[in-house]
Amino acid sequence: MAVTPSAPVWDIFCKVVDNYGDAGVCWRVARLLHHQHGLQVRLWIDRLPILQVLCPAIDVAAPEQVIDGIEVRDWSTLVAQPSGVDVVIEAFACGLPETYVSAMARLTRPPVWIVLDYLSAESWVDSHHGLASPHPSFGLPRWYFYPGFTAATGGLPREQDLFQRRDAFDAVARAGFWRRLGMSVPARDEFVVSLFAYAQAPVTDLLTAMAEDPRPTVLVVPAGAVVPAVQGFFGATGSGTTGATVRRGALGLRLLPFLPQSEYDELLWACDLNLVRGEDSFVRAQWAGKPLIWQPYRQDDGAHHRKLQAFLQCYTAGIETGAGAALSAFSEAWSASTPVRALWPALRASRDELERHARNWSAELADLGEMSAKLVEFGRNKVK
Numbered sequence: 001m002a003v004t005p006s007a008p009v010w011d012i013f014c015k016v017v018d019n020y021g022d023a024g025v026c027w028r029v030a031r032l033l034h035h036q037h038g039l040q041v042r043l044w045i046d047r048l049p050i051l052q053v054l055c056p057a058i059d060v061a062a063p064e065q066v067i068d069g070i071e072v073r074d075w076s077t078l079v080a081q082p083s084g085v086d087v088v089i090e091a092f093a094c095g096l097p098e099t100y101v102s103a104m105a106r107l108t109r110p111p112v113w114i115v116l117d118y119l120s121a122e123s124w125v126d127s128h129h130g131l132a133s134p135h136p137s138f139g140l141p142r143w144y145f146y147p148g149f150t151a152a153t154g155g156l157p158r159e160q161d162l163f164q165r166r167d168a169f170d171a172v173a174r175a176g177f178w179r180r181l182g183m184s185v186p187a188r189d190e191f192v193v194s195l196f197a198y199a200q201a202p203v204t205d206l207l208t209a210m211a212e213d214p215r216p217t218v219l220v221v222p223a224g225a226v227v228p229a230v231q232g233f234f235g236a237t238g239s240g241t242t243g244a245t246v247r248r249g250a251l252g253l254r255l256l257p258f259l260p261q262s263e264y265d266e267l268l269w270a271c272d273l274n275l276v277r278g279e280d281s282f283v284r285a286q287w288a289g290k291p292l293i294w295q296p297y298r299q300d301d302g303a304h305h306r307k308l309q310a311f312l313q314c315y316t317a318g319i320e321t322g323a324g325a326a327l328s329a330f331s332e333a334w335s336a337s338t339p340v341r342a343l344w345p346a347l348r349a350s351r352d353e354l355e356r357h358a359r360n361w362s363a364e365l366a367d368l369g370e371m372s373a374k375l376v377e378f379g380r381n382k383v384k
Helices: 021-035 048-054 098-106 124-128 162-167 171-180 203-212 227-234 261-270 280-288 303-318 321-336 341-349 351-367 371-382
Strands: 009-014 040-045 064-067 070-074 087-091 112-116 132-134 141-145 191-195 217-222 245-248 251-256 273-277 292-295
Touching: 009 021, 021 040, 021 048, 021 070, 021 087, 021 261, 021 280, 021 371, 040 048, 048 070, 112 371, 141 371, 162 261, 162 280, 171 261, 191 261, 203 217, 203 227, 203 251, 203 341, 217 227, 217 261, 227 245, 227 251, 261 280, 273 280, 280 292, 280 351, 292 321, 303 321, 303 351, 321 341, 321 351
Parallel strands: 009 040, 009 087, 040 070, 087 112, 112 141, 191 217, 191 273, 217 251, 273 292
Antiparallel strands: 064 070, 132 141, 245 251
């Protein structure tokens, strides 16, 4: 969508807490607001190197740059000015710079202040979405916007052509994807699994189960926190070569570099099961329409357990009882870092039912409305 000089200006502030998840969500939202809604977007982020991993065009030495139509600014070196800004997004309650808030308060018409919170399927999200809370010092209203899994929430971010691109990713495109990564195409009888997880995951237990399974599995692991554990399981010989396949029992391993967002989407489409973490990869795995296991970001107060249980209750409602129980049991053990070896056979045996449900789930989510469109409507309705 063409952007005119008079287009509304939106500022997005992002502090990186959850490794790549915070930056990943903010970058996707920034691109959606710009490309699908014609907005001028400035993304203020405190860790440019993290964003560069997701978007290699980023220059970490440049405090101000335009990438894909988005103004990317280093939060730590530039002074933000809210004059002329229509909407400001405080991503994941990261807090705005005090000087920025003070300047907002002095404006006759301050920007609409939206706190974009974390994704959750917990029941309270429906009633809290869209509520306001005044800033304790300046009295400016902060409107809380919650992504979610019901029509009463803000939905999930998705490009307009995502399903079209996903569904066009046929056997030929899939083979081309593997070859571009320097890999052979997995055999038809191989169960292909992507693994993106936090270091606490019981990785060795899972790999043991896969290696002992009489049916062949290919495990594809992008660069990340679990790579040392994976390499340790296979031993040093050959396991450090990106793209090469090493084997132990029925399990083959392929290590990948960290993939840009567009290529990570294709990885999710190319696999039969996706183990994902945090928020960004979690959302993309749902849009992929493939079975998934989610490991939420661990929190000291145990909130991640409540988030997982709420999602599983919502997600498994449409799954046949046995398959739903297998998915839930494995997911809870995986998140809690408890053994999963005995749970793997039931999960894999549920493949057909989980595939059917995953495809239906993505369509049901799309029917609830897309997050960037809801954000734009929300911001427009709050402008006085």
